[in-house]
Amino acid sequence: MGVIAMDKKQITLYYSSENSIGKQLNAYVESSGKDHLTIDISKTNVTGTQWAELADGLNKNISDLVNTDHPDFKEAYGENSVDLDDDGWLKILNKNPSLLKNAIVIKGKDFIELTSASDFKQYMDPDSAGIEKPY
Known part of the structure; x- marks a missing residue:
């Protein structure tokens, strides 16, 4: 069992x-009229277990x-892998x-x-590309 709550009636945004x-996505989620939980990782500490679960959920x-x-990554860690x-x-x-690649x-x-x-x-529009599954 994972530590991240998963509710088909709620949108959770990291x-x-x-x-x-990130700012634009937060605004879309906030104005969507749907139940939601937004987690701004620059203000909320995400645990290693949660990161692992997020990565696993994305395969x-x-x-x-x-x-x-990102320029900040390259400055701190160099150009090489x-x-x-x-x-x-x-x-x-x-x-x-700020180095989170995608929301x-x-x-x-x-x-x-x-x-x-x-x-x-596109994800929230049920008619778009079959991305959202009917619940």
């Missing part, structure tokens, strides 16, 4: 308010959640929330990575 896409490694192309264990990647996310939405058991505000609109 995002960083330190980037413009990714924790390292895949970090934007290694970085070889860290999961704890190292977790420390990066906790110390530098993550959970609805029911579905984990979706959002790269733009329009992704959220």
Whole structure:
């Protein structure tokens, strides 16, 4: 059993308010009229277990959640590939929330990575590309 509550009637958004896409997505979720929980990782500490569950829900490694192309990452860790264990990647996310590659939405058991505000609109529109499952 995971530690992240999953409710098919609620949207949960993990995002960083330190980037413009995160701010836009938060505004969309807040104005959606749907039950929601927004978690701004720049203000709320996300545990290692939660990060692991988010990565697993997306079928990714924790390292895949970090934007290694971000200028702040390159400044701190260089241009070459970085070889860290999961704890190292977790420390990066906790110390530098702006390095979260994409916002993550959970609805029911579905984990979706959002790269733009329009992704959220598409996800919430049941007629769009069959992304949202009828509940």
